[in-house]
Amino acid sequence: TPGTPASPPEVPSADSFAFAFDIDGVLLRGGRPIPEAIEAMKVLNGENEYGMKIPYIFLTNGGGKTEAERCIDLSRQLDIEVSPAQFICGHTPMREMVEKYHTVLVVGGEGEKCREVAEGYGFRDVITPGDIIKDNEATTPFRRLTNEERKNSRKRDYGSTKIEAIFVFADSRDWAGDIQIMLDLAMSKGGYIGTLSETFDEGIPIYFSHSDIVWSAAHDNVRLGMGALRRMVEMLFKDLTKGKELETIAFGKPQIGTFEFATRLLQQWRKDEHHINRPPETVYFVGDTPESDIKGTNQFNEKAKNTWYSILVRTGVYQEGTEPAYKPMATVDTVLDAVRHGMEREF
Ligand code: G3P
Ligand code: MG
Secondary structure, X not given: OOOOOOOOOOOOEOOOEEEEEOOEOOOEEOOEEOHHHHHHHHHHOOOOOOOOEOOEEEEOXXXXXXXXXXXXXXXXXXOOXXXXXXXXXXXXXXXXXXXXXXXXXXXXXXXXXXXXXXXXXXXXEEEOHHHHXXXXXXXXXXXXXXXXXXXXXXXXXXXXXXXXXXEEOOOOOOHHHHHHHHHHHHOOOOOEOOOOOOOOOOOOOEEEOOOOOEEOOOOOOOEEOHHHHHHHHHHHHHHHOOOOOOOOEEOOOOOHHHHHHHHHHHHHHHHHHHOOOXXXXXXXXXXXXXXXXXXXXXXXXXXXXOOEEEEEEOOOOOOOOOOOOOOOOEEEOOHHHHHHHHHHHHO
């Protein structure tokens, strides 16, 4: 129409397939981009020989910040715009538990960050280990709160407070103190801090946002992750109770529920951002950890009628020359090769 400025031509979106990316060990190492990741994102955003955009989402077990904050970081790190509508982290599905529990202990992360995340999800009464230490400093003989922590921690009468569940949102910054407090509650009479059960079967549920024993950070070798903390808590519970089993619950990959959550998010994202109204025929999942990324994708694929396809990269946890515990449908060097592999199968 005369008078209206010409808008740039719309880049069409490929509608039959999509990508989902793990973050640590695939796109980032220790918060810095893996060089090929930047190029891979450009290719997906339309800089390819087909002139097409390809829909994608992120699915990380990491956490410790709000999804919005994490997307701001990721946008800067990868030089693209990432929306919370295409992002799931380990604790994202925990928001579906807010109605179930009133008072919860939230463990992990920097300072007050995870309390903020939990409250943002709608958890009504969020306690942190710092609150419990402030109330009784004898809880953790070798951990003194910093002035900042003392200022933020909330004092209350724990004798009369029932903690209904524990949620480990992000990696613990103080394993000794956090394990102590988690075990205190697991061995308590129904979640009252300071009590000790005689039977050790009155503890409260403990949820971990994922179960990765190791992950790929800045160091050349893998580093201990939240799954290692989980194992410590379970093993110590058994030792301290002369053989009782502590059953904890994990979210994140490789849990099927996480992939179902991802499927719903991807469907909405394709609809809102790419105007595609049908499910993709194939979702390429690119990961570095056989035990969570490949196991989860392959298991979910069986349920999802052969629509998920696992690609393992060599930039993270998986070490070339070893036999991956779960067999990927393809193994490539980097995330850029993974994107090319998927595109070659499609076009
Ligand atoms: O703490 C995060 C780590 O265990 C895994 O993150 O992105 O590889 O799923 P990611
Ligand atoms: Mg990873």
